[in-house]
Amino acid sequence: AYVNTKEILEKASQEFYAVPALNINNLEFLQVIIEAGLEERAPVIIETSEGAIKYAGNGNILRGAKLFVDMVRAYADTIDIPVALHLDHGKHFEFIMAAIKAGYSSVMIDASEYPFEENLKITKKIVEIAHSVGVSVEAELGRLVGIEDNVIVEEHEAALVDPDEAAEFVEKTGVDFLAPAIGTSHGAFKFKGAAKLDFDRLKKVKNLTNKPLVLHGASSVPQEIVKLAEEYGANFKGAKGVPSEILKEAVRYGINKVNTDTDLRMAFVAGLREFLAGNPAEFDPRKYFKTSKEYVKKVIKDRMRLLDCANKA
Numbered sequence: 001a002y003v004n005t006k007e008i009l010e011k012a013s014q015e016f017y018a019v020p021a022l023n024i025n026n027l028e029f030l031q032v033i034i035e036a037g038l039e040e041r042a043p044v045i046i047e048t049s050e051g052a053i054k055y056a057g058n059g060n061i062l063r064g065a066k067l068f069v070d071m072v073r074a075y076a077d078t079i080d081i082p083v084a085l086h087l088d089h090g091k092h093f094e095f096i097m098a099a100i101k102a103g104y105s106s107v108m109i110d111a112s113e114y115p116f117e118e119n120l121k122i123t124k125k126i127v128e129i130a131h132s133v134g135v136s137v138e139a140e141l142g143r144l145v146g147i148e149d150n151v152i153v154e155e156h157e158a159a160l161v162d163p164d165e166a167a168e169f170v171e172k173t174g175v176d177f178l179a180p181a182i183g184t185s186h187g188a189f190k191f192k193g194a195a196k197l198d199f200d201r202l203k204k205v206k207n208l209t210n211k212p213l214v215l216h217g218a219s220s221v222p223q224e225i226v227k228l229a230e231e232y233g234a235n236f237k238g239a240k241g242v243p244s245e246i247l248k249e250a251v252r253y254g255i256n257k258v259n260t261d262t263d264l265r266m267a268f269v270a271g272l273r274e275f276l277a278g279n280p281a282e283f284d285p286r287k288y289f290k291t292s293k294e295y296v297k298k299v300i301k302d303r304m305r306l307l308d309c310a311n312k313a
């Protein structure tokens with residue numbers, strides 16, 4: 001069934017587990033996400049960035065948003081696990097409104113690079129609009145460090161969430177779930193030294209807001225996948241993610257939505273490189289993504305179990 005993201009996350013927050021939020025840009029990732037959800041009996045949160053919407057719609061924003069809603073609902077309306085579609089990192093009003101108009105379950109307004117009062121004002125406006133038509137809202141406090149396409153934030157501006165600000169922010173904006181920056185970053189090259197998240201801030205944000213919380217930049221970048229891809233020509237020197245143990249701890253302290261994109265991308269490209277190296281004669285697009293899809297599906301199923309949302313559908 002096609003549901004509101006808030007429904008999935010409120011339950012997760014009550015029961016202290018988390019749900020992976022899985023980014024898609026094409027049909028193949030959607031297919032394996034749905035299969036994984038059905039096999040693990042897990043709730044599914046699918047999300048698309050603004051870049052994904054541009055990509056799917058050949059630059060036409062409303063067409064891209066509509067395409068994703070129709071693709072996701074074609075699956076969601078025909079299966080018995082809850083499925084939600086979320087706009088990830090909505091930074092531009094045009095994309096947020098297109099997602100709402102197209103029928104997304106929820107939208108993120110990411111105004112976290114602006115000063116607090118500005119972020120609050122912008123977020124409040126989006127919440128009023130979205131809530132008026134039953135769409136739930138995610139917002140972000142603090143800044144991620146790192147680069148992922150157009151999700152680029154200057155390193156020196158990196159600032160972790162201020163827990164006292166979080167309480168005021170949630171109170172004044174009415175936002176449904178919050179992404180507090182606690183030390184992660186987007187992409188495959190996280191952390192300067194050892195992987196470390198600021199759990200002290202996380203616990204405070206949870207206690208002060210009592211809202212479902214979102215961890216961005218949460219991919220683990222499993223080394224076996226990095227090695228496999230490199231065996232077939234990839235160059236992922238220095239790739240590093242969030243270790244599973246740290247993710248589990250984040251869930252214990254109140255994280256309920258775990259944004260995962262890089263791990264899916266790495267698994268897909270490792271599988272693609274391996275398949276193409278071993279099948280020089282293959283050119284059927286229903287065949288040459290086979291290994292990629294198997295690897296992505298396994299990453300998703302493992303993460304559903306790690307976050308304890310398996311059998312929670």
Ligand SMILES: O=C(COP(=O)(O)O)N(O)CCCCOP(=O)(O)O
Nearest residue numbers: 049051149187216217218219261262
């Ligand atoms: O927090 C995350 C995922 O973090 P991860 O990189 O650790 O998987 N996300 O919000 C996903 C970011 C997707 C950005 O994609 P574009 O390239 O389309 O802009």
Ligand SMILES: [Ca+2]
Nearest residue numbers: 110112113140
């Ligand atoms: Ca941000």
Ligand code: NA
Nearest residue numbers: 088089108138
């Ligand atoms: Na998001």
Ligand SMILES: [Zn+2]
Nearest residue numbers: 186216217259
């Ligand atoms: Zn993110």
